[in-house]
Amino acid sequence: MRRLALVASVVLALAAATRASAQELNLAATSTSRPSIVQARSGMDHAFLGEIGYRHVLAWGDQQLFVGGDVAMPWAKADFRDYRLRVIMGLPFGGQHWKLAGWLSPTLRGTENAASEMTALGVDLRLTGGYYAPRWFIAGEVGLDWIAATHITFSDAYRTSVYSGAKDGWYGTPGGTAYAGLQAGVSFSSFDVIVRAGHPRTTALEQQTVPLYLTMGVNVAL
Amino acid sequence: MMKTASRTALAPVLGLALALCATACMDPDAPGNLVPATVEDDPSLPRIEVNGTTLHAEAFGDPSAPMIVMLHGGPGGDYRSLLPYRALADDGYYVVFWDHRGSGLSRRHPASSYTLDLYLEDLRQVIAHFSSSSAQPIVFVGHSWGAMYATWFIDEHGDYGGRVAGAVLSEPGAFTSDGLEDYLARLLPPWGYTSEELNDVLWSDQFMSPSSQARADFMQAIKVLPGSPREHNDPNNPAPFWRKGAVVNFRIMELALDRGFDWTTHLGGFPHKVLFLRGELNENMPLAHQQELASHYASSEVITVLGAGHDAIWEKQAEFLFHIRAYLAEVGVAPMLRLGGAR
Numbered sequence: 121m122r123r124l125a126l127v128a129s130v131v132l133a134l135a136a137a138t139r140a141s142a143q144e145l146n147l148a149a150t151s152t153s154r155p156s157i158v159q160a161r162s163g164m165d166h167a168f169l170g171e172i173g174y175r176h177v178l179a180w181g182d183q184q185l186f187v188g189g190d191v192a193m194p195w196a197k198a199d200f201r202d203y204r205l206r207v208i209m210g211l212p213f214g215g216q217h218w219k220l221a222g223w224l225s226p227t228l229r230g231t232e233n234a235a236s237e238m239t240a241l242g243v244d245l246r247l248t249g250g251y252y253a254p255r256w257f258i259a260g261e262v263g264l265d266w267i268a269a270t271h272i273t274f275s276d277a278y279r280t281s282v283y284s285g286a287k288d289g290w291y292g293t294p295g296g297t298a299y300a301g302l303q304a305g306v307s308f309s310s311f312d313v314i315v316r317a318g319h320p321r322t323t324a325l326e327q328q329t330v331p332l333y334l335t336m337g338v339n340v341a342l
Numbered sequence: 343m344m345k346t347a348s349r350t351a352l353a354p355v356l357g358l359a360l361a362l363c364a365t366a367c368m369d370p371d372a373p374g375n376l377v378p379a380t381v382e383d384d385p386s387l388p389r390i391e392v393n394g395t396t397l398h399a400e401a402f403g404d405p406s407a408p409m410i411v412m413l414h415g416g417p418g419g420d421y422r423s424l425l426p427y428r429a430l431a432d433d434g435y436y437v438v439f440w441d442h443r444g445s446g447l448s449r450r451h452p453a454s455s456y457t458l459d460l461y462l463e464d465l466r467q468v469i470a471h472f473s474s475s476s477a478q479p480i481v482f483v484g485h486s487w488g489a490m491y492a493t494w495f496i497d498e499h500g501d502y503g504g505r506v507a508g509a510v511l512s513e514p515g516a517f518t519s520d521g522l523e524d525y526l527a528r529l530l531p532p533w534g535y536t537s538e539e540l541n542d543v544l545w546s547d548q549f550m551s552p553s554s555q556a557r558a559d560f561m562q563a564i565k566v567l568p569g570s571p572r573e574h575n576d577p578n579n580p581a582p583f584w585r586k587g588a589v590v591n592f593r594i595m596e597l598a599l600d601r602g603f604d605w606t607t608h609l610g611g612f613p614h615k616v617l618f619l620r621g622e623l624n625e626n627m628p629l630a631h632q633q634e635l636a637s638h639y640a641s642s643e644v645i646t647v648l649g650a651g652h653d654a655i656w657e658k659q660a661e662f663l664f665h666i667r668a669y670l671a672e673v674g675v676a677p678m679l680r681l682g683g684a685r
Binding site for chain 2: 168238280290293324
């Protein structure tokens with residue numbers, strides 16, 4: 121019954137959510153005694169997306185170590201060719217309330233659009249730091265979501281209507297996203313409800329098509 | 343479990359990709375990879391040097407015949423979809439095609455280098471480059487942005503010393519900055535907020551950054567290829583293009599809207615009839631919209647081409663040629679009846 125209530129709560133929280141991303145945790149509320157955390161988020165992050173993830177809390181000396189992963193998809197229209205997969209490792213430092221955490225996330229992305237099919241491999245490096253209390257937290261974040269290589273297969277439409285000589289294959293260091301923002305949340309029972317917002321730029325600090333990210337998510341410690 | 347997944351899947355794949363890419367990955371900015379090379383890198387392309395830039399340009403017909411200056415859409419489009427109008431050269435006209443500054447296969451420049459005055463002067467110098475005499479008649483045939491560009495030139499230069507004998511304007515968007523803002527509000531976003539097209543365009547930002555002209559132009563192609571449903575272009579017969587000019591597209595629109603413009607102030611003094619050709623199906627440019635734009639000219643006519651949208655100039659070439667030929671006869675720009683070669 122309790123498990124059913126948990127699931128129902130997550131569904132209700134998701135219904136009220138707006139957008140999604142990854143390394144958002146109340147670092148004062150995590151515990152190796154409840155090491156499994158399920159995450160669900162939604163909102164605007166490059167596109168309207170939904171995301172589900174899992175974190176496992178490990179002991180690493182006196183510190184906690186987080187490992188896990190998530191999968192995200194834009195939800196404007198369900199298309200399984202558009203996705204993002206991340207493996208996440210996080211290591212927090214600091215005192216009882218003021219904490220700093222570094223996050224490393226190898227990332228695989230895919231998409232298909234009118235011009236091409238693209239698959240990208242990269243790494244998201246993020247630093248979060250702020251004030252964490254058992255019932256709430258607020259933190260800043262900066263990060264670099266760097267694309268190491270993108271494989272492009274050009275569509276027939278692109279070859280016919282635009283450029284027949286386009287070269288399929290891997291393209292090195294085609295860019296990425298630098299970002300800075302805030303995350304804040306409240307924690308109660310087994311839940312964190314977390315809002316994350318910020319401003320993305322290209323790795324050359326140019327404006328991106330969507331000049332902000334804004335997500336809301338729910339974490340459930342199992 | 344996820345930790346295991348990380349070790350067995352993504353990390354090795356990423357490491358392998360990085361290692362391979364050090365030697366095997368292509369450069370997205372190298373000419374000819376994502377988008378075709380411009381005149382800077384492809385010596386086989388026809389070109390002219392004017393106003394401090396190199397433009398992809400060519401002309402067909404007798405150079406001494408009345409000149410038809412074709413003006414493509416955009417800003418940032420190219421003349422590939424206008425090439426069927428080479429047929430006018432066979433009629434006895436000298437037909438000039440060119441990709442505007444920073445557009446199509448013309449040379450790219452940094453965004454900061456563009457000015458509206460420079461851009462307008464390009465058209466005057468292109469005309470000068472291809473002119474065989476100072477009395478050679480000129481007729482503009484412009485599509486979308488190209489129709490706005492022609493109007494901008496006429497508002498600034500009038501009939502250019504008696505040389506501009508007419509204009510055929512296919513679906514201009516606006517002649518003032520207020521009108522352009524209204525038009526853009528109808529045009530953008532071209533897709534619904536829950537559409538796959540919007541998904542695809544926004545999601546693509548994560549795969550490549552528009553930090554070079556080549557990458558920016560490729561990403562612009564991702565944005566324009568799905569088309570705009572309200573323009574009702576034929577998805578089975580899309581207007582082809584070589585390469586969008588993303589930087590010039592953004593910069594010219596930004597300059598025009600920031601500075602504000604009104605290209606209607608002198609149109610009433612233009613002494614020749616102007617022909618407006620519009621696609622029946624384009625919801626963004628209904629008949630009343632085109633009639634309002636046409637009303638700024640002292641003499642004009644709006645003709646609706648049935649069964650096509652914004653790209654009627656591509657989809658309905660026979661009808662367009664029919665109306666252009668009839669218009670040229672009406673405004674008294676007679677063809678030269680001897681054929682010439684390409685210049």
